[in-house]
Amino acid sequence: MPAPRVAPEAKSERAVIAGMRAGDGHTWEMVYKRHYAELVQFGASYVGRSISEELTQDVFATIWQKRETWDPLGGIRAYLFTAVRNRARNALAHGAVARRAATVSGAVVKSSSECAVEVELTLLAGCGDMPEENRLVVGLRSIGMTYAQIAFVVDKTIKSVEHDAVDGVRWLAQRITHRRK
Amino acid sequence: MTPDDEHLDPTQIDWVALDKYISGEASPDEQAAMRRRIATNPALAEVLATIRSLHASDDKPSPSDVASAWHAFRLRAGISDSGQGAMKAPPHARSQRSVRTLTLLSAPTKRSIWPRAAALLVVSIGALGTWRVVATRSLHHDSGPTFRATFSTGRGERATVDLQDGSRVSLAPETELRVASVGRRAYLTGEAVFFVKHDPTSPFRVFAPNGVAVQDIGTRFDMRAYPEEHTVRVAVAEGSVALQGDTLPNSMTLARVTLDRGSIAVVDSTGATTVKHQASIDEYLSWASGRLTFTDVRVADVLDEFSRWFDFDVRLGDEALADQRLTVTLDNVPPDVALDMIARAIGARVVREGRGPVAVLYSRARGSTHE
Numbered sequence: 001m002p003a004p005r006v007a008p009e010a011k012s013e014r015a016v017i018a019g020m021r022a023g024d025g026h027t028w029e030m031v032y033k034r035h036y037a038e039l040v041q042f043g044a045s046y047v048g049r050s051i052s053e054e055l056t057q058d059v060f061a062t063i064w065q066k067r068e069t070w071d072p073l074g075g076i077r078a079y080l081f082t083a084v085r086n087r088a089r090n091a092l093a094h095g096a097v098a099r100r101a102a103t104v105s106g107a108v109v110k111s112s113s114e115c116a117v118e119v120e121l122t123l124l125a126g127c128g129d130m131p132e133e134n135r136l137v138v139g140l141r142s143i144g145m146t147y148a149q150i151a152f153v154v155d156k157t158i159k160s161v162e163h164d165a166v167d168g169v170r171w172l173a174q175r176i177t178h179r180r181k
Numbered sequence: 182m183t184p185d186d187e188h189l190d191p192t193q194i195d196w197v198a199l200d201k202y203i204s205g206e207a208s209p210d211e212q213a214a215m216r217r218r219i220a221t222n223p224a225l226a227e228v229l230a231t232i233r234s235l236h237a238s239d240d241k242p243s244p245s246d247v248a249s250a251w252h253a254f255r256l257r258a259g260i261s262d263s264g265q266g267a268m269k270a271p272p273h274a275r276s277q278r279s280v281r282t283l284t285l286l287s288a289p290t291k292r293s294i295w296p297r298a299a300a301l302l303v304v305s306i307g308a309l310g311t312w313r314v315v316a317t318r319s320l321h322h323d324s325g326p327t328f329r330a331t332f333s334t335g336r337g338e339r340a341t342v343d344l345q346d347g348s349r350v351s352l353a354p355e356t357e358l359r360v361a362s363v364g365r366r367a368y369l370t371g372e373a374v375f376f377v378k379h380d381p382t383s384p385f386r387v388f389a390p391n392g393v394a395v396q397d398i399g400t401r402f403d404m405r406a407y408p409e410e411h412t413v414r415v416a417v418a419e420g421s422v423a424l425q426g427d428t429l430p431n432s433m434t435l436a437r438v439t440l441d442r443g444s445i446a447v448v449d450s451t452g453a454t455t456v457k458h459q460a461s462i463d464e465y466l467s468w469a470s471g472r473l474t475f476t477d478v479r480v481a482d483v484l485d486e487f488s489r490w491f492d493f494d495v496r497l498g499d500e501a502l503a504d505q506r507l508t509v510t511l512d513n514v515p516p517d518v519a520l521d522m523i524a525r526a527i528g529a530r531v532v533r534e535g536r537g538p539v540a541v542l543y544s545r546a547r548g549s550t551h552e
Binding site for chain 2: 023025028029032033036037038040041044045049052053056057060061064138139141142144145146162165166169170172173176177
């Protein structure tokens with residue numbers, strides 16, 4: 001009986017998971033350094049950078065402690081993003097940190113064109129107004145996550161994620177088009 | 182839609198293709214086609230710029246930030262260069278929500294009737310990093326106390342212990358606390374902050390290696406007794422303690438003294454005691470919450486404490502730096518950041534040696550060219 005086919009990516013990820021379970025320091029360093037920055041950046045959109053750094057360290061520490069039985073359904077990256085997101089949402093739910101509002105740059109924008117200044121402020125404000133679910137999915141797509149990975153993070157079907165991604169971009173395009181008229 | 186149209190006609194956009202381009206999943210041909218459209222459509226360019234702004238660039242750690250964070254995590258997990266390790270108590274953890282199991286070793290004795298390896302205690306660490314003794318076996322000695330539990334930390338480690346009487350002890354790095362089987366007695370080597378649950382019928386007593394003892398009269402205090410320092414220091418934050426001798430060596434005489442809130446007493450190797458009072462002694466206890474405070478301390482002494490605290494060896498490339506005095510607070514920062522703070526404060530620069538936690542400080546003023 002032939003061995004079951006395994007996608008190359010899945011096979012290498014299984015090897016990485018095996019290395020992490022075994023507590024191999026080089027594997028841990030690779031995974032940590034590959035994902036730490038994007039996880040902190042992702043969590044910062046909820047709770048700010050400082051808290052996000054703590055949450056991300058906690059996620060890795062928790063995985064380390066239970067590494068021997070760790071089984072990341074959905075893959076390593078999706079698991080990590082889910083864990084950071086859950087911790088960030090818990091922190092917000094318990095009032096531990098104020099929700100990070102969509103911000104408009106407070107810095108003086110030096111430009112010879114008033115029109116350019118208006119555009120920059122509007123750009124920053126526009127993202128914050130996007131519906132939360134769309135914003136999340138569009139944001140994760142912008143850092144290269146697949147529909148399947150995002151579906152795991154947001155606990156939705158892949159088809160729903162596709163719709164959220166497309167709807168988010170369309171919403172933004174319509175907003176910009178309306179402002180330009 | 183014509184290529185030079187400045188607006189986006191929603192009915193003319195392939196949203197799926199745009200989404201694929203955003204995520205990097207587009208084929209090379211698809212990417213090229215989208216780039217051509219972006220180049221001629223400012224509105225489309227705005228959409229992409231807006232999406233990229235979803236993640237603020239200043240929220241993304243730099244490569245050096247990532248390296249520093251990894252170093253902190255590696256120390257915390259106890260991962261060596263060979264790649265193995267076991268979780269240690271975080272040196273400056275803000276949250277200690279993890280649960281783990283630690284094996285305690287009994288205190289070895291000269292004439293124990295129990296095999297050395299027999300008395301293993303399993304302790305479960307619950308929420309907030311507290312330790313509870315769940316099983317004990319006592320060692321019997323011909324003389325001296327018997328112990329029902331021993332707690333110890335290594336370099337770069339801290340821990341919090343809940344004793345069965347309701348008292349709580351925070352252990353600094355390189356500290357051993359042995360709890361006697363009978364009575365409320367503990368034996369300390371190192372440094373610890375004690376939050377003592379007062380019981381007038383059974384006073385809590387802590388003994389330093391040289392026999393100096395502190396007896397609780399309802400308190401929160403810090404006691405420091407590292408053997409290599411040859412002194413015992415007690416700082417009282419709340420309540421009162423009695424400082425006295427118990428089974429002192431012949432070279433020591435110690436008069437009993439009561440220390441109240443705000444008192445700091447230092448007992449030297451002869452038993453001579455100096456006591457001073459301060460309005461705030463927070464700096465003597467704040468290490469228990471991860472904040473190291475040095476006020477007008479010799480740089481050499483600061484670095485000794487740094488090494489113990491972070492399990493990170495630092496030596497001086499210029500001996501003239503040793504006697505400089507330093508005032509600095511290191512508040513729950515990773516070792517790389519702490520070392521940079523110290524270096525800046527004394528006008529030095531840091532040179533890392535190898536891949537491990539080893540560094541040398543050189544004076545900038547002397548223009549050392551050593552790299």
